[in-house]
Amino acid sequence: EADIYQTPRYLVIGTGKKITLECSQTMGHDKMYWYQQDPGMELHLIHYSYGVNSTEKGDLSSESTVSRIRTEHFPLTLESARPSHTSQYLCASVGPSSYGYTFGSGTRLTVV
Amino acid sequence: AQSVTQPDIHITVSEGASLELRCNYSYGATPYLFWYVQSPGQGLQLLLKYFSGDTLVQGIKGFEAEFKRSQSSFNLRKPSVHWSDAAEYFCAVVGNNYGQNFVFGPGTRLSVLP
Numbered sequence: 001e002a003d004i005y006q007t008p009r010y011l012v013i014g015t016g017k018k019i020t021l022e023c024s025q026t027m028g029h030d031k032m033y034w035y036q037q038d039p040g041m042e043l044h045l046i047h048y049s050y051g052v053n054s055t056e057k058g059d060l061s062s063e064s065t066v067s068r069i070r071t072e073h074f075p076l077t078l079e080s081a082r083p084s085h086t087s088q089y090l091c092a093s094v095g096p097s098s099y100g101y102t103f104g105s106g107t108r109l110t111v112v
Numbered sequence: 113a114q115s116v117t118q119p120d121i122h123i124t125v126s127e128g129a130s131l132e133l134r135c136n137y138s139y140g141a142t143p144y145l146f147w148y149v150q151s152p153g154q155g156l157q158l159l160l161k162y163f164s165g166d167t168l169v170q171g172i173k174g175f176e177a178e179f180k181r182s183q184s185s186f187n188l189r190k191p192s193v194h195w196s197d198a199a200e201y202f203c204a205v206v207g208n209n210y211g212q213n214f215v216f217g218p219g220t221r222l223s224v225l226p
Contacts, residue, residue, distance in 0.1 A: 006155075033213070040200065042218040090155055100146050101204075101214055103155035 003027045006091050006104035013081055013111055021076045021107045023091035032074040033101070035090040036060060043090065049074055081111040114139045116203050116217035124223040125193050133188040133220050135203030143205040145186040146214075147177055150200040159201075162186065163208075173197070198224045 004025040013019055025032065034047040035058075045058030049068040063085070064078050074093075078085055088108045092101040115138045125131055137143065144163050148156040160171025167179040177188045186203060203217040 040219075040221060043202070043216045045213065048213060088153075092156075100144075100158050100161050101148075101156070103148075103157070105155045106153070108153065 004091060004093055004102050004104040006089075006107050008107060009105065010108050011110070013109070015080075015082055015111055017081050019078050019081055019109070021089055021091075021109070023074045023076070023104060024072050025074075025091075025093045025102070026072060027093065027095060027102065028071060029093035029095035029102075030071065031094045032068070033092040033094075034058070034064075034066060034074070034076050035092065036062065037088045037090055037106075039088070047076065081109075083111045085109060086111050114143070114205060114207070114215045116205055116215050118201075118203055118217040118220045120220045121218070122221045122223065124225060126225045127195050128192050131188075131190045131193045131197070131222070133201050133203075133222070135186045135188065135217060137184050137186065137203075137205045137215075139184075139205060139207070141207070142181065143207050145177075145179060146204040146206075147171065147175070147186070147188050148202045148204060148216075149173075150202065150219075152199070156202060159188070193222075193224055195224045195226065198222055 007022045030051045032049045035043040036046050044060035046062040047066040049055045088106050090106045091104040094101050117136045146161045147159040150156045162169050162179045200219045202219045204214045206214045
Protein backbone atom coordinates (compact mmCIF):
# COMPACT_ATOMS: atom_id res chain seq x y z
CA GLU A 1 0.00 0.00 0.00
CA ALA A 2 1.17 3.51 -0.78
CA ASP A 3 1.82 5.79 2.15
CA ILE A 4 3.10 8.55 -0.07
CA TYR A 5 0.73 10.14 -2.53
CA GLN A 6 1.35 12.21 -5.61
CA THR A 7 -1.21 14.15 -7.55
CA PRO A 8 -1.98 14.54 -10.32
CA ARG A 9 -0.91 11.24 -11.81
CA TYR A 10 -0.79 12.71 -15.32
CA LEU A 11 -0.83 16.35 -16.39
CA VAL A 12 -0.80 17.96 -19.82
CA ILE A 13 -0.46 21.70 -19.69
CA GLY A 14 0.33 24.58 -21.99
CA THR A 15 3.56 26.54 -22.06
CA GLY A 16 3.71 29.42 -19.62
CA LYS A 17 1.22 27.98 -17.13
CA LYS A 18 1.97 27.76 -13.43
CA ILE A 19 1.66 24.28 -11.97
CA THR A 20 2.03 22.66 -8.58
CA LEU A 21 2.73 18.97 -8.17
CA GLU A 22 1.52 17.63 -4.86
CA CYS A 23 3.27 15.13 -2.63
CA SER A 24 1.98 14.00 0.74
CA GLN A 25 3.05 11.23 3.08
CA THR A 26 1.34 9.81 6.13
CA MET A 27 4.34 8.18 7.75
CA GLY A 28 5.65 11.20 9.63
CA HIS A 29 8.91 11.07 7.72
CA ASP A 30 11.09 14.12 8.14
CA LYS A 31 13.16 13.71 4.97
CA MET A 32 11.47 14.17 1.60
CA TYR A 33 12.81 14.29 -1.94
CA TRP A 34 11.86 15.20 -5.49
CA TYR A 35 13.45 13.37 -8.40
CA GLN A 36 13.13 14.08 -12.09
CA GLN A 37 13.25 11.14 -14.45
CA ASP A 38 12.99 11.08 -18.24
CA PRO A 39 11.48 7.86 -19.65
CA GLY A 40 13.84 4.94 -19.25
CA MET A 41 16.52 7.15 -17.77
CA GLU A 42 18.20 7.57 -14.43
CA LEU A 43 16.88 9.51 -11.47
CA HIS A 44 18.05 13.05 -10.87
CA LEU A 45 17.62 14.63 -7.45
CA ILE A 46 16.23 18.14 -7.86
CA HIS A 47 15.08 19.09 -4.34
CA TYR A 48 15.11 17.71 -0.84
CA SER A 49 13.99 18.65 2.62
CA TYR A 50 15.11 17.47 6.03
CA GLY A 51 12.13 18.88 7.84
CA VAL A 52 9.71 21.77 8.14
CA ASN A 53 11.07 25.01 6.70
CA SER A 54 14.11 23.17 5.35
CA THR A 55 14.62 22.90 1.60
CA GLU A 56 17.73 22.36 -0.49
CA LYS A 57 18.51 22.07 -4.17
CA GLY A 58 19.65 18.73 -5.43
CA ASP A 59 22.29 17.62 -7.87
CA LEU A 60 20.36 18.61 -11.00
CA SER A 61 19.59 22.25 -11.52
CA SER A 62 15.87 22.82 -11.80
CA GLU A 63 13.69 25.85 -12.42
CA SER A 64 11.14 24.46 -9.99
CA THR A 65 10.73 25.49 -6.38
CA VAL A 66 9.54 23.60 -3.32
CA SER A 67 8.18 24.38 0.10
CA ARG A 68 7.85 22.44 3.35
CA ILE A 69 5.39 24.11 5.63
CA ARG A 70 4.05 20.87 7.07
CA THR A 71 5.89 17.63 7.71
CA GLU A 72 3.57 15.59 5.54
CA HIS A 73 3.42 17.92 2.55
CA PHE A 74 6.18 18.75 0.02
CA PRO A 75 4.76 20.43 -3.10
CA LEU A 76 6.80 21.31 -6.17
CA THR A 77 5.94 24.39 -8.24
CA LEU A 78 6.83 25.48 -11.74
CA GLU A 79 6.04 29.17 -12.18
CA SER A 80 6.09 29.02 -15.98
CA ALA A 81 6.06 25.60 -17.56
CA ARG A 82 8.11 24.94 -20.69
CA PRO A 83 8.34 21.91 -23.00
CA SER A 84 11.78 21.18 -21.51
CA HIS A 85 10.00 20.46 -18.20
CA THR A 86 8.27 17.47 -19.75
CA SER A 87 9.31 14.54 -17.58
CA GLN A 88 8.24 12.26 -14.76
CA TYR A 89 8.54 13.69 -11.25
CA LEU A 90 8.92 11.25 -8.36
CA CYS A 91 8.51 12.11 -4.71
CA ALA A 92 10.10 10.03 -1.96
CA SER A 93 10.44 10.10 1.81
CA VAL A 94 12.42 8.37 4.51
CA GLY A 95 12.29 8.36 8.27
CA PRO A 96 14.86 7.45 10.91
CA SER A 97 13.44 3.98 11.37
CA SER A 98 12.19 3.22 7.89
CA TYR A 99 15.43 2.17 6.17
CA GLY A 100 15.00 3.02 2.56
CA TYR A 101 13.10 5.52 0.52
CA THR A 102 9.39 5.10 -0.04
CA PHE A 103 8.39 6.43 -3.44
CA GLY A 104 5.13 7.82 -4.72
CA SER A 105 3.71 6.68 -8.03
CA GLY A 106 4.98 9.77 -9.79
CA THR A 107 3.50 12.58 -11.85
CA ARG A 108 4.02 12.42 -15.58
CA LEU A 109 4.09 16.00 -16.83
CA THR A 110 3.77 16.97 -20.47
CA VAL A 111 4.13 20.62 -21.45
CA VAL A 112 2.84 21.44 -24.92
CA ALA B 113 32.41 10.80 -3.54
CA GLN B 114 29.97 7.96 -3.46
CA SER B 115 28.96 6.43 -6.76
CA VAL B 116 27.00 3.49 -8.02
CA THR B 117 27.51 1.79 -11.35
CA GLN B 118 25.25 -0.66 -13.08
CA PRO B 119 27.32 -1.88 -16.02
CA ASP B 120 24.41 -3.29 -17.98
CA ILE B 121 22.05 -0.73 -19.49
CA HIS B 122 19.71 -3.33 -20.95
CA ILE B 123 19.45 -7.08 -20.42
CA THR B 124 17.17 -9.51 -22.24
CA VAL B 125 16.45 -12.97 -20.87
CA SER B 126 13.99 -15.69 -21.72
CA GLU B 127 11.18 -16.46 -19.33
CA GLY B 128 12.28 -19.17 -16.92
CA ALA B 129 15.95 -18.34 -17.29
CA SER B 130 18.09 -17.18 -14.41
CA LEU B 131 18.98 -13.53 -13.96
CA GLU B 132 21.82 -11.56 -12.46
CA LEU B 133 21.95 -7.77 -12.46
CA ARG B 134 25.23 -6.21 -11.50
CA CYS B 135 25.81 -3.34 -9.11
CA ASN B 136 29.13 -1.90 -8.00
CA TYR B 137 29.60 0.95 -5.61
CA SER B 138 32.31 3.28 -4.49
CA TYR B 139 32.12 4.32 -0.87
CA GLY B 140 34.52 5.01 1.95
CA ALA B 141 32.91 2.54 4.32
CA THR B 142 30.32 -0.16 4.03
CA PRO B 143 27.11 1.57 3.07
CA TYR B 144 23.55 0.42 3.29
CA LEU B 145 22.57 -1.14 -0.03
CA PHE B 146 19.23 -1.36 -1.79
CA TRP B 147 17.60 -2.63 -4.94
CA TYR B 148 14.47 -0.98 -6.33
CA VAL B 149 12.24 -1.98 -9.23
CA GLN B 150 10.25 0.38 -11.42
CA SER B 151 7.50 -0.80 -13.74
CA PRO B 152 6.77 1.44 -16.73
CA GLY B 153 5.15 4.71 -15.71
CA GLN B 154 5.29 3.85 -12.01
CA GLY B 155 7.26 4.85 -8.95
CA LEU B 156 10.02 2.75 -7.43
CA GLN B 157 9.33 -0.24 -5.22
CA LEU B 158 11.85 -1.57 -2.72
CA LEU B 159 12.94 -5.14 -3.56
CA LEU B 160 15.46 -5.74 -0.80
CA LYS B 161 18.07 -4.11 1.38
CA TYR B 162 21.32 -4.92 3.14
CA PHE B 163 22.56 -3.32 6.32
CA SER B 164 24.77 -5.87 7.99
CA GLY B 165 25.02 -9.53 8.89
CA ASP B 166 24.31 -12.30 6.42
CA THR B 167 25.64 -11.17 3.05
CA LEU B 168 22.88 -12.96 1.14
CA VAL B 169 19.58 -11.15 1.52
CA GLN B 170 16.18 -12.22 0.37
CA GLY B 171 13.65 -9.83 -1.05
CA ILE B 172 10.19 -9.78 -2.50
CA LYS B 173 9.11 -11.47 -5.73
CA GLY B 174 11.72 -14.20 -5.38
CA PHE B 175 14.73 -11.89 -5.71
CA GLU B 176 17.92 -12.14 -3.69
CA ALA B 177 21.15 -10.17 -3.61
CA GLU B 178 24.62 -10.90 -2.36
CA PHE B 179 26.93 -8.34 -0.81
CA LYS B 180 30.60 -8.89 -1.57
CA ARG B 181 32.76 -6.44 0.30
CA SER B 182 35.96 -7.42 -1.51
CA GLN B 183 34.38 -6.62 -4.86
CA SER B 184 32.26 -3.66 -3.69
CA SER B 185 29.34 -5.36 -5.34
CA PHE B 186 25.70 -6.04 -4.55
CA ASN B 187 24.37 -8.13 -7.44
CA LEU B 188 20.70 -8.99 -7.76
CA ARG B 189 19.66 -12.49 -8.74
CA LYS B 190 16.58 -14.48 -9.52
CA PRO B 191 16.66 -18.20 -10.38
CA SER B 192 13.70 -18.15 -12.78
CA VAL B 193 12.46 -14.96 -14.41
CA HIS B 194 8.76 -14.34 -15.04
CA TRP B 195 7.39 -12.11 -17.79
CA SER B 196 6.11 -9.73 -15.11
CA ASP B 197 9.69 -9.06 -14.00
CA ALA B 198 10.26 -6.89 -17.07
CA ALA B 199 11.02 -3.48 -15.59
CA GLU B 200 13.80 -1.06 -14.72
CA TYR B 201 16.00 -1.99 -11.77
CA PHE B 202 17.93 0.52 -9.71
CA CYS B 203 20.68 -0.14 -7.22
CA ALA B 204 21.14 2.45 -4.47
CA VAL B 205 23.52 3.11 -1.60
CA VAL B 206 23.44 5.37 1.41
CA GLY B 207 25.86 5.88 4.24
CA ASN B 208 24.99 4.55 7.67
CA ASN B 209 24.66 8.12 8.82
CA TYR B 210 21.04 9.17 8.70
CA GLY B 211 22.01 12.61 7.44
CA GLN B 212 23.12 11.34 4.04
CA ASN B 213 21.09 11.11 0.84
CA PHE B 214 20.76 8.05 -1.34
CA VAL B 215 22.92 7.62 -4.42
CA PHE B 216 21.18 5.74 -7.23
CA GLY B 217 22.75 3.85 -10.07
CA PRO B 218 21.67 4.61 -13.64
CA GLY B 219 19.39 1.59 -13.82
CA THR B 220 19.24 -1.63 -15.82
CA ARG B 221 16.28 -2.31 -18.06
CA LEU B 222 15.19 -5.93 -18.08
CA SER B 223 13.28 -7.36 -21.01
CA VAL B 224 11.79 -10.85 -20.83
CA LEU B 225 11.21 -12.97 -23.92
CA PRO B 226 8.26 -15.38 -23.91
